[in-house]
Amino acid sequence: MIFISRKKLLYLAILLVISTLIIGWIAPQANAVELEIDQEGEIETTFADNQEFNINMLIVSSLVILAILLFLWEPIRADIIALTIPIILVLLEPWSQINIDQALSGFANPATITVLAMFILSEGIQRSGLVQILGDKIVQLTSGKESRQLGIIVGLAGPIAGIINNTPVVAIFIPMIKNLARKTKTSPSKLLIPLSYASMMGGMLTLVGTSTNLLASDISARLIGHSFSMFEFTQLGIVILVIGSLYLVTLGRHLIPERIKPEQYDDLIEEYEMIDYLTEVVIEENSPLAGKIVGPALEELDFEFDLVQIIRSGKQFMEPLDAKSLQPGDHLIIRTNRETLLKMIETEGLKLIPDKAKVTEEKLESPTQGQNLVETVITNGSFLEGQTLAEINFLARYDATVLAIRRGSTLAHSRMEDITLKAGDVLLLLVTEKTLERLRHNRNFIIAYEINPTDYRQSKIPIALGIISTVVALAVFEIIPIVISAIAGVIAMVLTDCVKPNEMYEAVNWEVIFLLASLIPLGIALEETGTAQYIAQHLINMIDSFPPIIALGVFYILTALLTNIISNNASVILMTPIAVDAALQLGANPFSFILVVTFAASTAFLTPIGYQTNLMVYGPGGYKFKDFMIAGAPLQLLLAIATPLFIYLFWGV
Numbered sequence: 001m002i003f004i005s006r007k008k009l010l011y012l013a014i015l016l017v018i019s020t021l022i023i024g025w026i027a028p029q030a031n032a033v034e035l036e037i038d039q040e041g042e043i044e045t046t047f048a049d050n051q052e053f054n055i056n057m058l059i060v061s062s063l064v065i066l067a068i069l070l071f072l073w074e075p076i077r078a079d080i081i082a083l084t085i086p087i088i089l090v091l092l093e094p095w096s097q098i099n100i101d102q103a104l105s106g107f108a109n110p111a112t113i114t115v116l117a118m119f120i121l122s123e124g125i126q127r128s129g130l131v132q133i134l135g136d137k138i139v140q141l142t143s144g145k146e147s148r149q150l151g152i153i154v155g156l157a158g159p160i161a162g163i164i165n166n167t168p169v170v171a172i173f174i175p176m177i178k179n180l181a182r183k184t185k186t187s188p189s190k191l192l193i194p195l196s197y198a199s200m201m202g203g204m205l206t207l208v209g210t211s212t213n214l215l216a217s218d219i220s221a222r223l224i225g226h227s228f229s230m231f232e233f234t235q236l237g238i239v240i241l242v243i244g245s246l247y248l249v250t251l252g253r254h255l256i257p258e259r260i261k262p263e264q265y266d267d268l269i270e271e272y273e274m275i276d277y278l279t280e281v282v283i284e285e286n287s288p289l290a291g292k293i294v295g296p297a298l299e300e301l302d303f304e305f306d307l308v309q310i311i312r313s314g315k316q317f318m319e320p321l322d323a324k325s326l327q328p329g330d331h332l333i334i335r336t337n338r339e340t341l342l343k344m345i346e347t348e349g350l351k352l353i354p355d356k357a358k359v360t361e362e363k364l365e366s367p368t369q370g371q372n373l374v375e376t377v378i379t380n381g382s383f384l385e386g387q388t389l390a391e392i393n394f395l396a397r398y399d400a401t402v403l404a405i406r407r408g409s410t411l412a413h414s415r416m417e418d419i420t421l422k423a424g425d426v427l428l429l430l431v432t433e434k435t436l437e438r439l440r441h442n443r444n445f446i447i448a449y450e451i452n453p454t455d456y457r458q459s460k461i462p463i464a465l466g467i468i469s470t471v472v473a474l475a476v477f478e479i480i481p482i483v484i485s486a487i488a489g490v491i492a493m494v495l496t497d498c499v500k501p502n503e504m505y506e507a508v509n510w511e512v513i514f515l516l517a518s519l520i521p522l523g524i525a526l527e528e529t530g531t532a533q534y535i536a537q538h539l540i541n542m543i544d545s546f547p548p549i550i551a552l553g554v555f556y557i558l559t560a561l562l563t564n565i566i567s568n569n570a571s572v573i574l575m576t577p578i579a580v581d582a583a584l585q586l587g588a589n590p591f592s593f594i595l596v597v598t599f600a601a602s603t604a605f606l607t608p609i610g611y612q613t614n615l616m617v618y619g620p621g622g623y624k625f626k627d628f629m630i631a632g633a634p635l636q637l638l639l640a641i642a643t644p645l646f647i648y649l650f651w652g653v
Helices: 006-029 055-073 078-091 110-128 130-142 146-164 166-184 189-202 211-224 234-255 294-300 338-347 394-398 433-440 458-476 482-495 501-507 510-528 531-543 548-563 568-586 590-601 612-618 625-651
Strands: 034-037 043-046 278-283 306-312 315-317 331-335 350-352 371-378 401-407 410-412 426-432 445-448
Touching: 055 078, 055 510, 055 531, 055 568, 078 510, 110 130, 110 146, 110 166, 110 211, 110 458, 110 482, 110 501, 110 510, 130 146, 130 166, 130 458, 146 166, 146 189, 146 234, 146 458, 166 189, 166 445, 166 612, 189 234, 189 612, 189 625, 211 510, 211 568, 211 590, 234 590, 234 625, 278 338, 294 306, 306 401, 338 350, 371 433, 394 401, 394 433, 426 433, 433 445, 458 482, 482 501, 510 531, 510 568, 531 548, 531 568, 548 568, 548 590, 548 625, 568 590, 590 625
Parallel strands: none
Antiparallel strands: 034 043, 278 331, 278 350, 306 315, 306 331, 371 426, 371 445, 401 410, 401 426
């Protein structure tokens, strides 16, 4: 079920009304285009001096602008916004030129199906534990030196992301890096942004490195009749990865701050600044709470606090606690602020024990009873996005106590039930071993926790690698199309038990799939209505006096700026038709322009919201929004120069 607040619905309605008014005001200003018949009897569209813009272009461009605004603001989930686009295009068919078959073509598109299959293939590698084994080797090789850790993580994440899709790579590496940082007393903040950036650049090594490449390949085939081969742009990807990696291990590492200090990272209670919010108290003989059942007793109290644990005769009890009775002498670990604590001590017959009041990680965790403090990252596309802890009844659903919420560098300790959760948020949880096991296999979370190697299928490593290699080889030698080899690979993963049937569906990021399928018709509408040609014409008018390589640079910058605001897939869908039309009007190589848009769309270094891997590391690294700008701007500028230059050298303009 999707929860949308009344406030968001009101804002959405206002935005739609304003957009409608703008369209209604501008539409009468747009004149029809002039049609001419050439010598071969073909109909040509020409523009009179004051008749360049027509109603079809107006409606499609207005829809594009509205979509960008909604993706930026996100009053509802991005995939739900995207799903409305085919509906609107069909309803506006006389102007959008999109019929029902075209509107639904994204769901049958080879790129969409291949991306879906690659998520499942990546799951086979993840379940084998191969990357976790590599993580253990990193600990041995680096000897606790941050510079070595950084070099090896960048050196591993980039190439791996070229094979198994960059998003699962980051999901696998986050817990590995968190544990590496804890073992070696280094700050995870220094390693997580480089992980995200390296995975982005590594995704440009092969066709299957990221969903954007597959989508761009399909668009390229439709527009110029040339789809990408598996290693079509690998030479450029290697150059970009080498340049970016050198930046990250030299200048870049000095621009990334230690948001989480190594000394804090020894203890999650200190890291999350919980010392002033967690307290141990004892129930006195005359307490009004004595003899009461926990659930009803807590409902009667008008205080903002959580009961985390009950300790009775040295034995710890945690969630679910509602059915337990409270007894004199029980020790309670509660989460609240100092002011509320003092009021509770005064009115509820609680006693603060000075020498035991400070709650540590060791006190909360109980190895014998399997109680653990864990960090969980809300994944992109999780159903928790846009909801509060109260709305999803988090405590009852997961049997887990939320102690704190981290969003970037911001920590929340109070009124957490009312906080609307976002992708990238980190929840500090106190859980039992049983709950932890459930969360490990829940795709709504990434557990920043060292999972026992026995949880992985290490015997399947050769099989999983063999399947991936075969899928790639079949596509490289053009024996069968990549979409068919990928589907065959999925079947092989399931038949060999590398991936269980139920895991197959959990492995897919359905938000990405719906975004891809729903936005493809918008790109078709840009072409069908001539909107892409019109925009390209005006861009070319501005840069016509410059060499074509400058035009490549302009399209890199425009696409990179756009992808830092909206999704990479949306950027490539919107910018590729415009880039192709611009190339044709310049008499340049359209394939080079497609490549520059493709690479720019997958290099969103400036914001945590521009690319999902940035969002995934935002909370675990404790970053501020500006950290991505400071660390990413020089790299974005460097690649804005290098990418067009090497495209020119390799493919010409």
